[in-house]
Amino acid sequence: MAESAPYDPLRLCVYATIALLAWLFGPWALLAFAGLGFAGYWKARRAGLTRSKCLLRDTRLVLAYLGLLGAVAVAAIVLSFT
Numbered sequence: 874m875a876e877s878a879p880y881d882p883l884r885l886c887v888y889a890t891i892a893l894l895a896w897l898f899g900p901w902a903l904l905a906f907a908g909l910g911f912a913g914y915w916k917a918r919r920a921g922l923t924r925s926k927c928l929l930r931d932t933r934l935v936l937a938y939l940g941l942l943g944a945v946a947v948a949a950i951v952l953s954f955t
Contacts, residue, residue: 900953904946911939 895902914925918932929935 900946900949904943904950907939907942907946911936911943914939 891902891906895906898905914922914932914935917925918936922932924930925932925935927935929938
């Protein structure tokens with residue numbers, strides 16, 4: 874009888890690391906992660922992906938969400954210099 878391996882909560886470690894980076898670098902980290910996500914979803918959508926495992930499901934909604942996050946990050950960066 875094979876024993877199953879215990880659950881590895883790697884995602885929780887990844888989430889904590891992303892939260893740390895966001896805390897340290899603020900809107901710059903948000904801009905970087907939103908840009909990276911947008912580029913990935915844009916490429917996937919062009920390759921034919923229309924449904925995502927993301928909570929928003931439709932890749933158009935995911936792209937809009939990531940674009941909005943990027944715009945908020947840019948606004949926060951601009952406002953921090955004024």
